[in-house]
Amino acid sequence: MEELDRIIPRLRAAWPDIRIIVRGDSGFCRDAIMSRCEGHGIDFVLGLARNTRLTEIIAPEMDLARWLCRLRRAPQRLFRDFLESDNQGDSSYCLT
Numbered sequence: 176m177e178e179l180d181r182i183i184p185r186l187r188a189a190w191p192d193i194r195i196i197v198r199g200d201s202g203f204c205r206d207a208i209m210s211r212c213e214g215h216g217i218d219f220v221l222g223l224a225r226n227t228r229l230t231e232i233i234a235p236e237m238d239l240a241r242w243l244c245r246l247r248r249a250p251q252r253l254f255r256d257f258l259e260s261d262n263q264g265d266s267s268y269c270l271t
Contacts, residue, residue, distance in 0.1 A: 176207060176208060176211055179197070179208070179211055179212070179215070180211075183195065183215050183217065194218070195215075195217045195218070196217070196218045196219065196220060197212055197217055197218070197219040197220070197221075198219070198220045198221070199219075199220075199221050199222065200221070200222040201221070201222040201223055201224040203221050203222075204221040204222060204223055204224070208221070209221070232255075232257060233255060236253045236254075236255050239251075239253060240252070240253050
């Protein structure tokens, strides 16, 4: 987060109207980082580590992707949006 605090003011000073998007893998998918981005008006795209809850939510898409893979004989990529909130109910995020 220190890096975000260091870089964002510099970007905003140089380009006040720039749209900033933070992208990171699952190691950066932390409430503190998402909250900091929201506080600065920054969009973010962060990966999610596979977990039981996520696996259950995307099970239908995974089944369809496997079926399409067999049918088309090529790997398939499907997307699904759903809302998720933090454990305290303070924030909700749209996950894709």
